[in-house]
Amino acid sequence: GAGVSQSPSNKVTEKGKDVELRCDPISGHTALYWYRQSLGQGLEFLIYFQGNSAPDKSGLPSDRFSAERTGGSVSTLTIQRTQQEDSAVYLCASSQKLPGQGRRTDTQYFGPGTRLTVL
Amino acid sequence: AQKVTQAQTEISVVEKEDVTLDCVYETRDTTYYLFWYKQPPSGELVFLIRRNSFDEQNEISGRYSWNFQKSTSSFNFTITASQVVDSAVYFCALSVTNTGNQFYFGTGTSLTVIP
DSSP states (O other), X not given: OOOOEEEOSEEEEOTTOOEXXXXXXXXXXXXXXXXXXXXTOOEEEEXXXXXXXXXXXXXXXXXXXXXXXXXGSOEEEEEOSOOGGGOEEEEEEEEOOOTTOTTOOOOXXXXXXXXXXXX | OOEEEOOOOEEEEETTOOEEEOOXXXXXXXXXXXXXXXXXXXXXXXXXXXXXXXXXXXEEETTEEEEEEGGGTEEEEEESSOOGGGOEEEEEEEEEGGGTTOEEEOOOEEEEEEO
16 A cells, blocks of 8 residues: 655755645554654654644754644644754654554654755 | 664675674663664665564564563664665664653664675
């Protein structure tokens, strides 16, 4: 079946502009995550959506970052007034967490990422 | 606090050699999950394995094997008879149940297999 898809694959923008990154999770996956990977670095958690619960925004680096998940499926990560330090690959992942699983951890499946370059 | 350490930043081996990638984790939770992901040059993270904290049995999948030792908080990954296609960045990750489904990733080990 189809995996996690992200668009655009590459985005070049000027400092100060706003950008929107899109993630389409695997069909049926209730959990969705955004990560940031700077050059040569590990993955930095940004935000986590689980069903209709309030998202875990604890990883967002500043109030310029926000994310939405409409209809429990597609998610959009928005970065306002971009800065050069925002340049990174933004990765989206989804996992299937069924009702009643409580705190069980499920494997995350990743999309190909969006490479953001802020000039 | 949770933490994953991959002390090896870069490793180079000659094809057909065995190589072990180290992963050390920290958590005070008794229930947790450990993962390995592969990130080839194409960039997409590929899931390799998931283990829970109650299962210390080592696992082998083809040329891949994993050694989970709670006593040393390690979850090492060995590739036997390495191949050029194994060249990638490998990430170890930890997830603990009391933080929902958040993953804590190590900084990755870049493996280069030289033909």
